Amino acid sequence: xxxxxxxxxxxxxxxxxxxxxxxxxxxxxxxxxxxxxxxxxxxxxxxxxxxxxxxxxxxxxxxxxxxxxxxxxxxxxxxxxxxxx
Amino acid sequence: xxxxxxxxxxxxxxxxxxxxxxxxxxxxxxxxxxxxxxxxxxxxxxxxxxxxxxxxxxxxxxxxxxxxxxxxxxxxxxxxxxxxxxxxxxxxxxxxxxxxxxxxxxxxxxxxxxxxxxxxxxxxxxxxxxxxxxxxxxxxxxxxxxxxxxxxxxxxxxxxxxxxxxxxxxxxxxxxxxxxxxxxxxxxxxxxxxxxxxxxxxxxxxxxxxxxxxxxxxxxxxxxxxxxxxxxxxxxxxxxxxxxxxxxxxxxxxxxxxxxxxxxxxxxxxxxxxxxxxxxxxxxxxxxxxxxxxxxxxxxxxxxxxxxxxxxxxxxxxxxxxxxxxxxxxxxxxxxxxxxxxxxxxxxxxxxxxxxxxxxxxxxxxxxxxxxxxxxxxxxxxxxxxxxxxxxxxxxxxxxxxxxxxxxxxxxxxxxxxxxxxxxxxxxxxxxxxxxxxxxxxxxxxxxxxxxxxxxxxxxxxxxxxxx
Numbered sequence: 293x294x295x296x297x298x299x300x301x302x303x304x305x306x307x308x309x310x311x312x313x314x315x316x317x318x319x320x321x322x323x324x325x326x327x328x329x330x331x332x333x334x335x336x337x338x339x340x341x342x343x344x345x346x347x348x349x350x351x352x353x354x355x356x357x358x359x360x361x362x363x364x365x366x367x368x369x370x371x372x373x374x375x376x377x
Numbered sequence: 378x379x380x381x382x383x384x385x386x387x388x389x390x391x392x393x394x395x396x397x398x399x400x401x402x403x404x405x406x407x408x409x410x411x412x413x414x415x416x417x418x419x420x421x422x423x424x425x426x427x428x429x430x431x432x433x434x435x436x437x438x439x440x441x442x443x444x445x446x447x448x449x450x451x452x453x454x455x456x457x458x459x460x461x462x463x464x465x466x467x468x469x470x471x472x473x474x475x476x477x478x479x480x481x482x483x484x485x486x487x488x489x490x491x492x493x494x495x496x497x498x499x500x501x502x503x504x505x506x507x508x509x510x511x512x513x514x515x516x517x518x519x520x521x522x523x524x525x526x527x528x529x530x531x532x533x534x535x536x537x538x539x540x541x542x543x544x545x546x547x548x549x550x551x552x553x554x555x556x557x558x559x560x561x562x563x564x565x566x567x568x569x570x571x572x573x574x575x576x577x578x579x580x581x582x583x584x585x586x587x588x589x590x591x592x593x594x595x596x597x598x599x600x601x602x603x604x605x606x607x608x609x610x611x612x613x614x615x616x617x618x619x620x621x622x623x624x625x626x627x628x629x630x631x632x633x634x635x636x637x638x639x640x641x642x643x644x645x646x647x648x649x650x651x652x653x654x655x656x657x658x659x660x661x662x663x664x665x666x667x668x669x670x671x672x673x674x675x676x677x678x679x680x681x682x683x684x685x686x687x688x689x690x691x692x693x694x695x696x697x698x699x700x701x702x703x704x705x706x707x708x709x710x711x712x713x714x715x716x717x718x719x720x721x722x723x724x725x726x727x728x729x730x731x732x733x734x735x736x737x738x739x740x741x742x743x744x745x746x747x748x749x750x751x752x753x754x755x756x757x758x759x760x761x762x763x764x765x766x767x768x769x770x771x772x773x774x775x776x777x778x779x780x781x782x783x784x785x786x787x788x789x790x791x792x793x794x795x796x797x798x799x800x801x802x803x804x805x806x807x808x809x810x811x812x813x814x815x816x817x818x819x820x821x822x823x824x825x826x827x828x829x830x831x832x833x834x835x836x837x838x839x840x841x842x843x844x845x
Contacts, residue, residue: 309803311777311812328423332579337803 298342298366302359305337320360331355334362344369386432386439393439393453401449412441412449424781428788433468436820436827438793455831457817458793462767464685465659465732466723467820473684473722480718489522489711496522499717502724503678506664507693511672519701520693522712526655526679527566529690530618532706533651533675534570536692536699537616538590540649544702549589554615554648557590558606560597562626562800562811565618565653574618576802590615594802596809597623598631600638607642614648621657621666626800627811628762628769633668640671649698655679655690659727660818662737662765674698684723689716732821740765742825743817746832754839757783759812766821769797769814770835776842780813783842787815790838792831 299320306315310330318324326334334356338344344365356362383405384392392399401409412429432439433456440452459465466473484495500520508515523529534557541551559565559574566572572580573587576594593610596602597619607614617639623629643650652673657666659681667673672695679690689712694701710716727733740763747761747770759771776783780796787794795818800811819828 305803308807309801311774311801313775329579333801336578336582340803 293342295363295367299359299363301341302362302366305341306359309337310334315359318359320363321358323357324359326355326357328355338362338365338369342366342369389431389441389451390434390439390453392451396453397451399441399449399451404449408441412443413447426785426788428785436467436823440788440793442789452789452791454788454791454793455819455827455834456793457819457831458795459818459820460685461680461795462656462660462816462818463680463683465681465821466684466726467822469726469820469822470684470686470723473719473726476722477719480715480722484714484718486713489708489713493714493717495714495717495721496712498721499712502721503691503693507676510664510667510669512670513672513695517696518693519696520691521701521706521708522710523679523690523692523708524688524710525566526677526690527568527571528708529655529677529679529692530565530574530653531568531570532692533618533653533677534573535705536675536694536701537618537649537651538587539702539705540615540699542702551615554613555590556610556613557592557615558595558610558617558648559592560619560623560626561594561802561805562597562623562629562798563618563620563653564625564656564798565620566655576804577798594804595619596805597626597629598635599809600635603635603638603642607646611646614643614646616649616651617643618651618653620653622661622764622767624656624816625798627771627797627814628767628816629811630666630762630764636668636671640673649674651675651677653677657767658682659733659821660736660765660767662740663733666764666767682720683716684720686719687716689720727821730822736766736821739823739825739828740768743768743819743828743832746828747817747835750832750836750839753836754843757839757842762814763817766817766819766823768817770817771799771814772812774812777812780815783813783815783838786842787835787838790841791834792838 303315306312310333312324381403384403415425427443429441430438431441436456438454438456440454442450442452503520504515504518507518523532537557542549561576565574569584572584573592575581593606595606640650650673652667654665655677658664658678675692675694677690677692682691683689743766744761744763747768751758751761751770755773757773757776759773762769772780772783784794784796795816797814797816799813
């Protein structure tokens, strides 16, 4: 999956499933308001859609707050899948 | 120099009438500490409110709020919550209180293996109510008592899992029935057992799963989805767990036609139907929210059954459909004589004052009023739903996930409510999803004019939220 497709999928999730209206106008570097419950739902989404496993270990040590940060996690997971294939 | 006396409850009630700011130095020391630092219980919500409740009169609660800037404000709040809907008698519980000394003196403290007159009466009361609602003989039901709703539903799940299990031979004669159907957005409790029936991974991840059964999720009230799910798992469905009204998913009643279809499909599949009425029992203008004349295999009651005084739950099942394995129903508190006597007194109060009928009448008034409030403020509220004195105001898209913010603002405007999670699961079709919903569960003893005032305050709160 290319980065643009991943970004589109992520934005649809944030807008439609998490009701984050601010995402409509947000750039990839804008800070999003994601509380602990949001972070959990985001983690489940990344796991189910992008096979991202083990958030909080090597991928990140702090909550994700921007689209760019989330995309970096997706890219990291995708690369790993590609390497192991 | 005269020493200033600490403020009494009466002083604070006076202050609350005008939402006055209270001088912390005039509060009794322990109260001031409690307001400023909390009551020291662990933060199990992931963030606590700034409200401390002091006293209850009629349907009003005396409340102190600590603002972020450290100011303490007194408030007079209408109780439209009753603590998860449990305190159905409001402050009329005091009338039962007059009998409590006698109950204490007369009640024995024995284990649940021995009989008591008090529990006999309670069994008869509840079997009679269930029989009347389901149009069945009270004698066709078995009943046992547990403490919390979670405990009752955990026992219900055990009944489902052990249905057909031959203990002497160690064989599950219904082993092919390896699917349990639960509903998206349903809430059946916090135990490891009931956790198996939740569809939200924020509650289930990291906890073990029961290996012998798979849980499939139903969109509550959706006829087409019901048919699809029963077709998909044909021959494998062991049990269906369903709430009388979907509670945490957003106060969603189902149509009679859906219930009929559910019972038809379950009968054809030989799946047992477990009706969870922990939250809805006694609240919906009837004993159960389940439409009258329908007969599930098992019914749970809780919350209101303890009248907000203590945890008390009950599980009733049809003798010809389910069987309790010896030992599994044993509980330290299985309607002890003191509890049973107190609940009997509460049920007697409800009957004498015709509170079920009263709540059915007031329920129409409440729902009509809430629909008017919604129509007036569509920017804040999307829909009003409910049955009897069990109602919900679904939040609009702008406030879809801001339930706690709205709940707190409602307290500031003098109405205590609770927040339901709604239905955000990505596996649920978008058109079936539900935003967070404000739940209103006032005492059955509430008066029409108090409901009118509460709705006026909700409307005022909506104006504030819109202008913020």
